Amino acid sequence: MAAQQPGFLDLIKLIEEKSAPNRRDEEHATITHYVNMFLGKFGKEGCMLAGSTSERTRVRLSRNEADSDFLLICGKTEIPSTCLVYNKDCPCFVQIKGEELKQDFKVDLVDGLYMPANLLRDVRPEAFSLLRIIHKALTRSIHSVGEQTPRDEISTKKKVGIEVLEIRGATSLYKRKPTSAHTCTKELNSRERKVAEFFKVICQILMNLKNPEASKDMLQKNIPLLFQLFVPGQLDLVEGEDDINQITQHVEDEINLQDDKQSENNPGSSNQNKDNFNIRYKSVSSKDYVPCFRLAGSPAGFEAWIYREREWPRNEIVEDIAKSEFFLVAKPALVNTHLDTDFCLSFTIPEKKLFDEVYKVPIQRMCYLAVKAIHKADLNSQNILKTFHWKTAFFWISEKQRNWNEDCLLIAVLDVLDLMITSLEKRELSHFFLKSNLFAHLKAGGMNQEVDSLIFTLRKIRVDPTSSLRRFLKIDESNEEAETSLSMSDANKARNSRRIEAASVGAKRFNEAVTGIVQETSSGSSQMNEAADTGNDMNKFVDVVADVGKQVGKDAKDNKVFLTPLKKPLFSGPEADLISRAAELLSTNSGNKSTSATQIEQLSKDIAEHVVPKKKKPTQMEDLELD
Numbered sequence: 274m275a276a277q278q279p280g281f282l283d284l285i286k287l288i289e290e291k292s293a294p295n296r297r298d299e300e301h302a303t304i305t306h307y308v309n310m311f312l313g314k315f316g317k318e319g320c321m322l323a324g325s326t327s328e329r330t331r332v333r334l335s336r337n338e339a340d341s342d343f344l345l346i347c348g349k350t351e352i353p354s355t356c357l358v359y360n361k362d363c364p365c366f367v368q369i370k371g372e373e374l375k376q377d378f379k380v381d382l383v384d385g386l387y388m389p390a391n392l393l394r395d396v397r398p399e400a401f402s403l404l405r406i407i408h409k410a411l412t413r414s415i416h417s418v419g420e421q422t423p424r425d426e427i428s429t430k431k432k433v434g435i436e437v438l439e440i441r442g443a444t445s446l447y448k449r450k451p452t453s454a455h456t457c458t459k460e461l462n463s464r465e466r467k468v469a470e471f472f473k474v475i476c477q478i479l480m481n482l483k484n485p486e487a488s489k490d491m492l493q494k495n496i497p498l499l500f501q502l503f504v505p506g507q508l509d510l511v512e513g514e515d516d517i518n519q520i521t522q523h524v525e526d527e528i529n530l531q532d533d534k535q536s537e538n539n540p541g542s543s544n545q546n547k548d549n550f551n552i553r554y555k556s557v558s559s560k561d562y563v564p565c566f567r568l569a570g571s572p573a574g575f576e577a578w579i580y581r582e583r584e585w586p587r588n589e590i591v592e593d594i595a596k597s598e599f600f601l602v603a604k605p606a607l608v609n610t611h612l613d614t615d616f617c618l619s620f621t622i623p624e625k626k627l628f629d630e631v632y633k634v635p636i637q638r639m640c641y642l643a644v645k646a647i648h649k650a651d652l653n654s655q656n657i658l659k660t661f662h663w664k665t666a667f668f669w670i671s672e673k674q675r676n677w678n679e680d681c682l683l684i685a686v687l688d689v690l691d692l693m694i695t696s697l698e699k700r701e702l703s704h705f706f707l708k709s710n711l712f713a714h715l716k717a718g719g720m721n722q723e724v725d726s727l728i729f730t731l732r733k734i735r736v737d738p739t740s741s742l743r744r745f746l747k748i749d750e751s752n753e754e755a756e757t758s759l760s761m762s763d764a765n766k767a768r769n770s771r772r773i774e775a776a777s778v779g780a781k782r783f784n785e786a787v788t789g790i791v792q793e794t795s796s797g798s799s800q801m802n803e804a805a806d807t808g809n810d811m812n813k814f815v816d817v818v819a820d821v822g823k824q825v826g827k828d829a830k831d832n833k834v835f836l837t838p839l840k841k842p843l844f845s846g847p848e849a850d851l852i853s854r855a856a857e858l859l860s861t862n863s864g865n866k867s868t869s870a871t872q873i874e875q876l877s878k879d880i881a882e883h884v885v886p887k888k889k890k891p892t893q894m895e896d897l898e899l900d
């Protein structure tokens with residue numbers, strides 16, 4: 274007798290298991306927490322984990338390791354709700370009257386009236402300070418090679434911000450597979466690990482320099498400075514802020530020179546070639562960085578949501594949501610579009626609070642997970658329906674649902690599908706919080722054939738939604754490589770991005786962010802001072818880093834945060850010898866400063882000699898053959 278196939282509820286329970294947070298989700302939440310600790314010491318800038326990760330509604334395929342959305346919140350000022358001009362056909366989109374704001378942001382108004390959307394879209398310095406530097410470091414394209422699969426982190430511009438795609442095993446970008454970097458055999462003790470991190474930063478700086486040989490003297494002089502920064506309290510060799518300025522300015526200048534040269538020599542990096550480049554990959558994940566303004570007050574029309582009749586959510590949650598913060602993101606309106614001045618109202622926090630309630634009712638949550646799985650199984654190829662549309666339809670059905678039990682689960686899923694079919698037929702799906710048609714662009718016409726085809730597909734799914742869930746699980750069980758397409762400009766960006774050993778990617782991004790922040794903090798630039806309370810005070814920067822570092826250490830000790838352990842040794846051969854010498858010097862901790870200075874000087878020379886090759890030789894990380 275053939276084994277009985279799992280039913281609708283059993284399939285959803287299998288899908289539910291795939292929505293559990295994974296290591297990447299925990300890492301992103303941890304990083305967001307400490308970035309906010311740091312930013313909060315200087316001003317009102319902040320970041321927020323948003324989307325399905327924070328809502329605990331992610332339905333991921335095994336090859337999709339993690340997809341996270343980060344709101345980057347401007348700390349300059351809040352946008353008064355009285356400054357909003359609503360799109361008459363789709364009021365969830367607005368323009369911002371800028372007369373009373375232009376002095377805060379010191380920008381020219383578009384047509385003399387409206388705030389420019391590229392303040393957010395381009396993370397301009399008039400709106401962002403420290404967060405802009407962190408954003409720049411996190412969104413730079415990188416190619417890394419390690420023991421296993423080559424990885425490309427490709428930065429692409431989207432309507433509301435920047436997406437960083439992390440693609441593993443995209444070997445079709447290259448003529449040959451990148452080879453693995455060498456592994457290390459030496460175990461490191463705790464002090465050696467600190468020195469190893471310092472050594473990695475030295476190597477990263479060298480890889481960022483346009484002319485390493487010419488910079489040997491600069492490195493030799495400043496290695497003691499970096500040594501002191503990475504292993505504080507052990508030596509007293511730093512002369513002062515001038516040393517910090519010298520090395521950070523030099524590194525930043527050299528990085529900019531290299532980027533400029535790459536742009537000049539890489540015509541494919543522009544948007545002139547819009548053809549797609551198909552690639553196969555083993556796994557993919559993404560991070561979306563969405564800059565936003567805070568809104569002072571609530572949007573016009575939101576009060577109607579507060580007082581309308583409903584079964585869900587309960588009154589206490591409605592009252593809590595009424596006190597929430599709202600945001601504005603740069604996004605072109607669906608109709609009556611003004612690319613230079615359009616913004617979209619974001620209800621990230623109200624939506625998060627609703628999903629906190631959904632999470633308490635397992636059957637209700639299963640309904641939404643089922644709808645998302647159906648979308649991934651049968652609707653991924655169409656471009657009309659997005660997750661936000663399904664979320665909206667689900668909220669509307671939930672608002673009218675009094676009880677949730679296993680008997681009503683399939684009916685609730687069918688209700689969501691029916692609402693979507695009806696909304697597409699009418700070309701009208703109302704925003705959950707505002708009276709605004711999310712299908713206004715469909716009502717304007719021009720996509721009738723695509724919409725009718727989508728309706729036909731949805732009707733077929735409605736007849737047998739269980740088969741859609743089985744298809745989703747079958748896709749997830751497949752070990753075959755998946756395929757996606759990049760624009761030619763993004764493919765060229767991947768080809769020409771910096772080559773870095775996989776184990777050093779995190780240190781490289783951290784180093785670039787710290788280098789930029791140190792430079793900005795110590796320079797006392799007017800934009801920095803206006804956007805964040807930094808001034809020309811390096812001591813404050815150092816104190817803040819120390820405070821956050823202490824908290825990280827305390828949380829790790831108390832097992833309150835997720836931190837990635839050092840699983841493998843990082844260096845072998847000459848590198849291990851240099852690390853051991855440096856660690857031994859620190860362990861000695863002699864009171865003779867002149868002796869320490871002499872030993873550090875010799876060590877600096879040896880490190881500079883080692884990391885700067887006498888002749889430029891091809892390396893696994895720098896000279897991969899490209900198409």
